[in-house]
Amino acid sequence: MNPAPNLVLVGPMGAGKTSIGKRVAARLGLVFVDCDQQLEAATGASVPVIFECEGEAGFRTRESALLANLLQGEGQLLATGGGAVLAAANRRLMRERAFVVHLPASVDEQLERLCRDRTRPLLAVPDRRARLEALAEARGPLYREVADLEFTPGSLGVGCAAEQLAARVAALWRRPEAA
Ligand SMILES: Nc1ncnc2c1ncn2[C@@H]1O[C@H](COP(=O)(O)OP(=O)(O)O)[C@@H](O)[C@H]1O
Ligand SMILES: O=C(O)C1=C[C@@H](OP(=O)(O)O)[C@@H](O)[C@H](O)C1
Numbered sequence: 001m002n003p004a005p006n007l008v009l010v011g012p013m014g015a016g017k018t019s020i021g022k023r024v025a026a027r028l029g030l031v032f033v034d035c036d037q038q039l040e041a042a043t044g045a046s047v048p049v050i051f052e053c054e055g056e057a058g059f060r061t062r063e064s065a066l067l068a069n070l071l072q073g074e075g076q077l078l079a080t081g082g083g084a085v086l087a088a089a090n091r092r093l094m095r096e097r098a099f100v101v102h103l104p105a106s107v108d109e110q111l112e113r114l115c116r117d118r119t120r121p122l123l124a125v126p127d128r129r130a131r132l133e134a135l136a137e138a139r140g141p142l143y144r145e146v147a148d149l150e151f152t153p154g155s156l157g158v159g160c161a162a163e164q165l166a167a168r169v170a171a172l173w174r175r176p177e178a179a
């Protein structure tokens, strides 16, 4: 078990990191922080606008700086963006400073949940399935590398998934005394 001051959710777009994470944080008495929302608040620009102005590289630089800053704190549940595991430095910090939960999602689930979404720049492509499959192949090993726990919501709705995940985490995560 990993005695770590924070809880971090990783996984692909549409896995439920933001929506399930918010509910798990409430159940476990953690401060909920969604990294994308935090970046948007800090920059005053939406994620698509950051991608448009600074490219994915600029977004990743901001994302890494934010994560490093947040992970200095404790008692937080961080819902990361799907690409937060790409940088080795991010993965190392997550391992050091968090109990990490991987929420997987199949490409079919992603396509269904995100069919009307226009806020994810990586999905602004003609062939969303191909893009999601390529991302899954590249990132799947990275999610598994950092994860202390894999929890698959599958057909559970957001509320049930949060209830079950909170119970699993409460049983497994040894929080430091001060957290
Ligand atoms: N287990 C689930 N069952 C049904 N819908 C879900 C589930 N997880 C997420 N969703 C829906 O999918 C969409 C994307 O979820 P979100 O929490 O933003 O994912 P992420 O932050 O991982 O990209 C939201 O509309 C959310 O309600
Ligand atoms: O997978 C990715 O690279 C991204 C996922 C998004 O977050 P969610 O995983 O919360 O959708 C957001 O950070 C950005 O659009 C890039």
Ligand SMILES: [Mg+2]
Pocket: 017, 018, 019, 034, 036, 079, 080, 081
């Ligand atoms: Mg999210």
